[in-house]
Amino acid sequence: MSTSINKVVLAYSGGLDTSVILKWLQETYGCEVVTFTADIGQGEELEPAREKAKALGVKEIYIDDLREEFVRDFVFPMFRANTTYEGEYLLGTSIARPLIAKRLIEIAEETGADAVSHGATGKGNDQVRFELGAYALKPDIKIIAPWREWDLNSREKLLAYAEAHGIPVEMKRGKASPYSMDANLLHISYEGGILEDPWAEPEEDMWRWTVAPEKAPDRPRYLELTFERGDAVAIDGQPLSPARLLEQLNRIGSEHGVGRLDLVENRYVGMKSRGCYETPGGTILLKAHRAIESITLDREVAHLKDELMPRYATLIYNGYWWSPERKMLQEMIDASQAGVNGVVRLKLYKGNVTVVGRKSENSLFDPTIATFEDDAGAYDQKDAEGFIKLNALRLRIAARKGQLKF
């Protein structure tokens, strides 16, 4: 690509790969690089990234704490829909990408950069998520995806390049993991290594956040989660900001072995891939949100949400957060949540999350529906006959005419 680039904003972790990319951008495009490093709860210190960027000659360095924004504007709206991809995946990686894309573009505009760059490979979903977001938010932005462009397509070449350019290699603390990992406030994920054999069980020491259910406490932990307009706002009665709340849920869930998932999923780019995930707080949140909805949401509203959820999940998984159709669905989902208020009581025990109670001022549950009022009652059992008969009418007509065959 021969387009001339003056300045590029790079999503920079401070790790080896993005440090090599930083250098490669400077060399290949002869352009200035702005680094952007975000705290979205991945649990790593960010200041080393600043030092490394400086050492590589970067003048404009952005380091942002996006944790509250991440949970408030991305994680929570998604959980309002009880979102799971392919029945199980809580979209921990997918939901972080649109926020990174948004900040990349904001910084590009602040710094007058004409391009953005990222370290996602050419075979995954993340490149799509970053780039669809960037194009939607700034249609004329240029995007540099080094993994699709360069020839450093092996670990050896990467290390050689690093060495040749004086990039320190001992960047990751501890021994190298055989897995490719991604973490943020919502989850940590693992891919690669022995996971590439879908018949192989992951080794216990792969899991980094949660204790094994076998090692979790022998006594259950009860928990009360308060919801307002579909969002969790307090744990055991104590109000917490979105990020604080999710951190706390992660801590509690991890202690009790909650939230592990081992899945083969379908990537947007066309192949199946195996992923393992730990989403302790999110797993609790999903259960609890369904429970508070179960007493506050109208039946047909709930069913409509359930039917549209897989499509909404796929939009997020595929990288269409910043699309008009995601926004349109969000308007509908959010509109359904006005009455989703109340408290859910949960029991955590060795990997299990069980709902044991739910209450709400907006509850539509009414155990006295039978009597309902003193006289005739809203529910007269005799009404059921007419209800059934008219619902059966089309079946009876078809059966009579011999058109209903089993």
Add this chain to the structure above:
Amino acid sequence: MSTSINKVVLAYSGGLDTSVILKWLQETYGCEVVTFTADIGQGEELEPAREKAKALGVKEIYIDDLREEFVRDFVFPMFRANTTYEGEYLLGTSIARPLIAKRLIEIAEETGADAVSHGATGKGNDQVRFELGAYALKPDIKIIAPWREWDLNSREKLLAYAEAHGIPVEMKRGKASPYSMDANLLHISYEGGILEDPWAEPEEDMWRWTVAPEKAPDRPRYLELTFERGDAVAIDGQPLSPARLLEQLNRIGSEHGVGRLDLVENRYVGMKSRGCYETPGGTILLKAHRAIESITLDREVAHLKDELMPRYATLIYNGYWWSPERKMLQEMIDASQAGVNGVVRLKLYKGNVTVVGRKSENSLFDPTIATFEDDAGAYDQKDAEGFIKLNALRLRIAARKGQLKF
């Protein structure tokens, strides 16, 4: 209802309620009663029902073992769709009703009866399921629903009626449960009692099938489940008939505390109700079926199934098994299962069911997709750029024209 009835087939459990109904039908309609008692795995002896029916003067007594038919023709087809109602309920009660309706009608035809009758109340879903099925299978059948007709609308009146007519009351063994229960090979359910307060946690002694996760073995149980065309056919390599397989899964699951659910659900007749369920085998089956599909099903087929599943579940929950729209969806679901063959490895531990491996001759998972073939390869990373750019095109055009606002 003054229609003259000659003979009625009653779904008869041998319990107090249906014994009173039997007598009441004889008295009220002056008609002959045929009893039908089915073994669908509810775990009760059926011969006492025969004795009681005889004692009440019944001449035509049907007692059928429907367990294999139940699992093969109802439970398994439903599980091919990964069916859950409102995100969680495995439809244990709902799926048994169409089979009962079918047998009621078959017996009505064999015995020349002009009516069928059942003991479901006027406020629940079961009356709808029985009656929609009966009407669909025999549109001119007459249906007698005593709970909607009579004035025995309290336990006291029922007992008084029983006593007055010489119906033995000590029919239930053991002390009376405060809960209304229903059981079959797929599950046991509980309603009523303290469950009518959705904030109240059910007492431990309510649960009858599963041990509490706390009391389950400290060592996990590994399990291999073999699937053919979407149906489970073997456990740990041992082929089993549908009913045998589900029984075995129930036994194993129960031992490990698997399959409890506490839910507020929306009834078809319009109110919310709380139900607790134990579905040990079904819980394992659902997890395993999703897992075998994860490596054998095309992405878009899987997504389409996921999007239609809530509607399919609602059809079954609402009693439309014998409808043309359920049949139409079933054709599509079944068509998707031709390649759903293979083995899933699961780990059961104190209430958790975890997938730890899956393999199949029909697997679409390919870890070597990167290279794919020696030359050009099916997957060239550079392809991703075009893929993203064309997918982004409509977003870019809209953004350029100022029509994409967030």
Add this chain to the structure above:
Amino acid sequence: MSTSINKVVLAYSGGLDTSVILKWLQETYGCEVVTFTADIGQGEELEPAREKAKALGVKEIYIDDLREEFVRDFVFPMFRANTTYEGEYLLGTSIARPLIAKRLIEIAEETGADAVSHGATGKGNDQVRFELGAYALKPDIKIIAPWREWDLNSREKLLAYAEAHGIPVEMKRGKASPYSMDANLLHISYEGGILEDPWAEPEEDMWRWTVAPEKAPDRPRYLELTFERGDAVAIDGQPLSPARLLEQLNRIGSEHGVGRLDLVENRYVGMKSRGCYETPGGTILLKAHRAIESITLDREVAHLKDELMPRYATLIYNGYWWSPERKMLQEMIDASQAGVNGVVRLKLYKGNVTVVGRKSENSLFDPTIATFEDDAGAYDQKDAEGFIKLNALRLRIAARKGQLKF
């Protein structure tokens, strides 16, 4: 129903049927009757209804011109979704009922009435629409549906009752129509008579609004319709209120033979029925709205709307306008219409409505997309290769593994 009623609001047309109902209510319930007569564009004078109500002793008489509210708050929101029931019916009757239900309840509250009543029969959809609306807006309201209660179930009995109670029978002007008709600003409908044979063609003189295409002018009429946020606001550049605009479109469409429909449809109460409809203005509006959306709406937004439309239509047809699920869908539909602005040019000719032009400041149509900008261009033809290859990937993998069979 023995409930004591003090005062009932009757949806009163001034015709024979509702006059008999008025009297019957007074007699049967010994209660006061409030009449409510609405102008929703049915094209009949309302003052005679006032005189008749007075003559029957009514003290509280409501006569409201609801035409603007009808089009603005009911017809237009529905057209934003391009709504048709079963592919063709423009829901002219269905969409008027929720407004009548709303006013009935408002008047009940103003006058302290404890019941409402209507003249819809027990076999149609309208009773459902009126009553679902009334219950949703005032859940404890009592509803009296005389056609389901009384024994005046033939024209003879009705006439006899009228005569016996001094109700003037010659209420309808002109000779009696063999059809059951309903009219409002959106349409006029016909049922019954020879239409009950679905093989019989309706006679030309059944149609009351439109000229036959054969008799329409030999020269086409061109028309420009301006839209703002999805609603039509001007004809040929002349701004018009919603009701005025629809009236005008009806006039023009009728002249050109536009908007006849002959349909067998499925009623909510379970049977099929034949209806003929004239919807001249609505037919033009639907065509035009689709056309303005075609240049202003994002593809995926448009497709999502198309997929949800049948369900939205069914909600309206079945009487669920005042339900939370309709409202939820409406929020989504309305959110999509912000950019649906511009002008559509149409040609009317002997029954045909043809779109011949569309333009908009918000247009997403760009004939120069090829070049797009001077340098790289948003659309590089080479991008298509990657786009196709990644979209094909799952198919190729499945085919290689022998899993794709045709």
Add this chain to the structure above:
Amino acid sequence: MSTSINKVVLAYSGGLDTSVILKWLQETYGCEVVTFTADIGQGEELEPAREKAKALGVKEIYIDDLREEFVRDFVFPMFRANTTYEGEYLLGTSIARPLIAKRLIEIAEETGADAVSHGATGKGNDQVRFELGAYALKPDIKIIAPWREWDLNSREKLLAYAEAHGIPVEMKRGKASPYSMDANLLHISYEGGILEDPWAEPEEDMWRWTVAPEKAPDRPRYLELTFERGDAVAIDGQPLSPARLLEQLNRIGSEHGVGRLDLVENRYVGMKSRGCYETPGGTILLKAHRAIESITLDREVAHLKDELMPRYATLIYNGYWWSPERKMLQEMIDASQAGVNGVVRLKLYKGNVTVVGRKSENSLFDPTIATFEDDAGAYDQKDAEGFIKLNALRLRIAARKGQLKF
């Protein structure tokens, strides 16, 4: 692309463009070219294509009459779903592509070719349709899309190339059309020229198949169309093969000005484009199929079909005919058509197609539903009360609790 190619099958029309492609393939890849020319009802003689191919040195020349297969296996299955893309487009071009892809692959296998090639441009949908089909049917096939590869990207360069290589240029009879056209038995389409301004009305002489409604006969034509299992099998009682039937419908429709459409549609590759279409027979077929379904299809089956249709249409439009999800939907659609038998009577008049009658041995329409049988009847008007009350129950509960707000 440096891959070595031995033999390529080219979809060859005999026109200038594909003749240049033929030569270019020989020159660029130094490979043998096999030509494939199909009669799918485009209305052009095919023998000249043979002569031209011979003149260009082609040894293996395939000329196939695919008209019956096209209508029977592609057009008819699609019409069973009442398929329209974006509400109006009858998919005339889209549905022909999968058949061409299939024959290209079959011929590649017969001739031992390792590649296929086509003349579709890099900005349209057709390249996607050809190539997705080819990859699905033969995953390792190589595809050459000259328009995305070469530099003959203007008419001048193409003509220059033709001249330089001795390719005769006067291939198209008559004066050159300013439009890009495509024709087959289902339709003829127009793009480009003044159509690129969506405000401009197409000139009358653009339309090639149909007379203008203004010039159509003054007397209507009545027509009876017989259906079996959802497919049209006879016109006015005369049985016809699929292709013959569609030809005849085209002839009759064209005479009466039926089937013109002017549309802005959304391409799969991301931009909007204007197309004009003439689909006379298809327009009649769609109307008639809906009509026969209206009396023979169950309500819920019909509604489910309507809800899934837009997705099915999009699959075909986007080129996924040979995908497992299209096949899965087709199984469901086909399963619904067993009872779709009978006759529809239509009236054609100056562009209008009006249904005026429908009859069927499988009709579910029953005008006597009121009485239904001598005694109680399947439809008791009193049933409606219970039907409404239970359907209203959730709304009433919500309203009572103040949760239903409008």
